[in-house]
Amino acid sequence: MTICFDGYVSAPIHINNGIGQGNPGSMPGFNFFNADLLDISMGRKNELVLAFVDDVVLLAIGMDFVQMHDILSDMMTCLGGALQWSREHNSPFEFSKFMLMDFTHNPAHAVDSAPLVLPHTSIEPVPMMCYLGIFLDNQLRWKEQSARAIKKGMEYMLTLWHLSKHSSGLPPRHIRCLYVAVIIPKMFYGIDVWCQPTRQGQKKQTGLVRVVKALSRIQRLGAETILGGLCSSPTDVLEAHMNLLPIELLINCLCYRAILGLTTLLLYHPLALIVHRCAAHLPKRHISTLHYLLHTYQVDPGAMEAVHPVSRHPALQSWIRISITKMREEALAEEQNVDEGTKIYTGGSSHNGHAGAAAVLL
Numbered sequence: 001m002t003i004c005f006d007g008y009v010s011a012p013i014h015i016n017n018g019i020g021q022g023n024p025g026s027m028p029g030f031n032f033f034n035a036d037l038l039d040i041s042m043g044r045k046n047e048l049v050l051a052f053v054d055d056v057v058l059l060a061i062g063m064d065f066v067q068m069h070d071i072l073s074d075m076m077t078c079l080g081g082a083l084q085w086s087r088e089h090n091s092p093f094e095f096s097k098f099m100l101m102d103f104t105h106n107p108a109h110a111v112d113s114a115p116l117v118l119p120h121t122s123i124e125p126v127p128m129m130c131y132l133g134i135f136l137d138n139q140l141r142w143k144e145q146s147a148r149a150i151k152k153g154m155e156y157m158l159t160l161w162h163l164s165k166h167s168s169g170l171p172p173r174h175i176r177c178l179y180v181a182v183i184i185p186k187m188f189y190g191i192d193v194w195c196q197p198t199r200q201g202q203k204k205q206t207g208l209v210r211v212v213k214a215l216s217r218i219q220r221l222g223a224e225t226i227l228g229g230l231c232s233s234p235t236d237v238l239e240a241h242m243n244l245l246p247i248e249l250l251i252n253c254l255c256y257r258a259i260l261g262l263t264t265l266l267l268y269h270p271l272a273l274i275v276h277r278c279a280a281h282l283p284k285r286h287i288s289t290l291h292y293l294l295h296t297y298q299v300d301p302g303a304m305e306a307v308h309p310v311s312r313h314p315a316l317q318s319w320i321r322i323s324i325t326k327m328r329e330e331a332l333a334e335e336q337n338v339d340e341g342t343k344i345y346t347g348g349s350s351h352n353g354h355a356g357a358a359a360v361l362l
Contacts, residue, residue, distance in 0.1 A: 033091075159227070160179060191251060192254065193289060197251050219244065274290070287350075
């Protein structure tokens with residue numbers, strides 16, 4: 001690398017390949033660095049490129065695996081393709097980390113899968129892979145991901161059980177904090193991607209019923225560990241005393257919160273068009289989790305207000321002073337001693353299952 005500014009030209013500086021992951025500026029900087037890599041598909045219908053920092057996915061859609069492999073090979077080797085980007089940006093690919101997955105719901109088609117041949121290597125298809133912490137299988141059944149979520153939750157729960165010894169362990173309030181802050185995020189990571197919440201159908205429950213039951217057993221073990229309850233204690237009583245939602249409601253809450261965030265995206269966001277398309281039509285076959293959640297909760301993206309992202313410096317101090325007192329008498333006494341020229345009074349209440357809020361400026 002050579003640095004040039006104001007007529008000054010530095011001597012060549014050797015650059016070591018890698019990403020400064022401890023530097024906060026490396027994350028937004030890498031968005032500019034690999035922007036050309038995302039333009040490989042150039043909006044073509046059967047091609048798509050996804051990336052999160054240095055984890056890149058090339059996606060091809062076709063009638064058979066031979067056609068899809070040809071598309072992937074062209075995306076790698078064509079003019080302006082991935083290999084050219086690698087050479088021009090001094091970022092050589094680690095071909096040993098490349099993984100190929102052929103997605104199909106028909107098990108008979110998996111037999112026809114063949115290796116992807118590239119100029120430098122040949123990549124064999126795999127039945128399962130991990131991307132950003134989510135385990136994908138070639139049929140998108142999410143069995144491996146759900147099994148790993150249950151295993152991870154049980155491992156963390158047993159570790160928490162060792163910390164809750166009655167004689168020398170942590171107090172129950174700290175055990176509950178660890179369960180809420182550590183085990184729940186670990187166990188339900190990406191749950192809006194791989195888990196279909198249960199709901200009662202006409203004849204039976206739909207969704208991942210077995211997975212939800214397994215996760216509920218882990219939460220029951222957590223409730224017994226925190227409260228010291230008996231094995232015969234009802235699960236709903238333990239969860240009520242622990243002030244935790246039942247596992248079915250917790251999964252619905254997490255998925256509903258995620259789907260609301262997707263429906264409030266601005267129209268220029270890459271996911272906004274996909275969300276609107278999935279909400280407008282529910283296919284009879286190959287229903288994705290996004291389809292399932294949008295139509296289960298009956299969320300209409302067109303009726304949601306778009307949330308505009310606002311840049312705000314973390315060190316910026318607000319000029320508005322906020323004061324919330326616990327007692328009415330304290331609020332009245334403070335109001336008489338405040339000499340600011342502009343004062344806004346706010347309040348909230350609950351009525352008939354709804355929340356209300358008001359603000360008054362005199």
